[in-house]
Amino acid sequence: MFVAVGIVVAYIVFVWLVFFRFRLLKFNIVWGIVGFWVGVHLLLIFLIALRFFQPYSMDSHVIRPTIQLVPRLPQPTLLEEVLVTANQQVKAGDVMYQFDKTVYEANLETNRAKLVEAQQNAKILEINVDQANDALDEAVANQTYAQEEVKRYSDLVPKGGARQETLDKWTQQLAAADAQVAEAKANVTKAELARDAKIDGVNAQVVAAEADLSKSQYYLDQTTIRAPEDGMIVTQQARPGLVVGNRRIAALAVLVADADPYLLATFYQEHLKFVEPGQEVEVALDIFPGQIFKGEVESVWWGTGQGQIKPSGNVPTFRFPKLQGRIAVQIKVTDPSLKRFPAGAHGAVAIYTGLGKGFEPLRRINIRLYSWANFLFPLSF
Known part of the structure; x- marks a missing residue:
């Protein structure tokens, strides 16, 4: 900053010496315009430094979840x-x-009863397997007996010790016994499949009933x-x-x-060249005229709506010129003196990047002028 001030002062002294002290040139309208134009451009040093080293925004609002x-x-x-x-x-x-709660309490009781019924049915499935195995044992016994009778009469009939009709009868009974064994085996398989229909070791019907009970409890809680x-x-x-x-x-x-409030301020994109999380911030909220609060940069939202193309069946159209989108900076106010932080509160924000420290006093004066101006503006009675 001192270099910039030195340049401006040197220029003013140079103009004074040339045109007024030694009168090397005659001061006229043309030289006045030229001198003023050069002087204004020298003053741009301060504007550029402040914009990049101490970005400032009057578009900031308190955001609360x-x-x-x-x-x-x-x-x-x-x-x-x-x-x-x-x-x-x-x-x-x-x-x-x-x-x-009337309907939801009734649904809960109904599903509780269904769970008990499913648990009992699971026990019945175990019994059904035992019964199917007993029936299979009986069918196998009948099959074995029929096989022995068929074998015995097959030896007696050729020798004349028994009649052919008796052998035919036992042959038919053996066929029936074979069918009975096949049916019993199928019944055992079905009973075992029903019993073994489990999820993580729990009967599927019981799991379904428990899920229905949990759902009814959830809606009752709601x-x-x-x-x-x-x-x-x-x-x-x-x-x-x-x-x-x-x-x-x-x-x-x-x-x-109440938790996690923050301030969201928008900046022109080029002003964020040196902004990083953790940098010092000063905040002037409109609801607290004359007060400055301390904070820090939490994050920079590197994105705008102009960078998004939503899926659709339309070919994107682009129009020029189009104003650039402003980038948002999330700021955390760390000042313990801030007692009230209402959602939507408006204010101004100054970020101090740590660069160009000589220009910081100008920005600190700037934001304090904004804060004190809130005593007067807007002009309403």
């Missing part, structure tokens, strides 16, 4: 109680809305809406008697979270 409070209920449900009001501060876990975190309720319009359900898409209210 918000949560849309939307009921997650599968069918039309009556709102019975509203336990919060607009602009009310709530703590995480506080009950805010209570819906009618009849009570609690604050997900500390914050403030805004735009609260719900009243008892309101019916919500699977077709409602609007939120009951908005919770403005």
